[in-house]
Amino acid sequence: MAQATFSVRMDEVLKKQFDGLCHEFGMNASTAINVFARAVVRQRRIPFEISSPESEITREGAMQAFMALRQQAKNNGVSDMTLDDINKEISLARMEDEA
Numbered sequence: 001m002a003q004a005t006f007s008v009r010m011d012e013v014l015k016k017q018f019d020g021l022c023h024e025f026g027m028n029a030s031t032a033i034n035v036f037a038r039a040v041v042r043q044r045r046i047p048f049e050i051s052s053p054e055s056e057i058t059r060e061g062a063m064q065a066f067m068a069l070r071q072q073a074k075n076n077g078v079s080d081m082t083l084d085d086i087n088k089e090i091s092l093a094r095m096e097d098e099a
Contacts, residue, residue, distance in 0.1 A: 006033070 010018075015029075022032045039047040055061070073079040081089075 008033075 018032075019029050022029050025032070027035075036047075070079070073081075
């Protein structure tokens with residue numbers, strides 16, 4: 001059977017991790033990709049679930065979200081609201097939802 005070359009670009013760190021795992025499995029990356037391709041063709045589907053995991057909440061991510069909301073409040077002219085003002089707005093919104 002004739003052979004064809006298949007080039008893939010990937011992150012250098014990911015490639016090193018992939019190569020290392022393939023070596024632990026007793027194969028090289030080319031063999032692992034061939035195993036994957038054969039499974040896809042045989043099963044006519046990706047042989048594993050592809051999903052978007054819920055993102056992990058980190059301190060950095062929470063701070064970025066907070067700063068974005070803070071900027072949005074400033075842009076909308078509501079950054080000077082007091083806690084009492086905010087609670088009144090929440091109460092009004094809840095009353096509107098109940099009506």
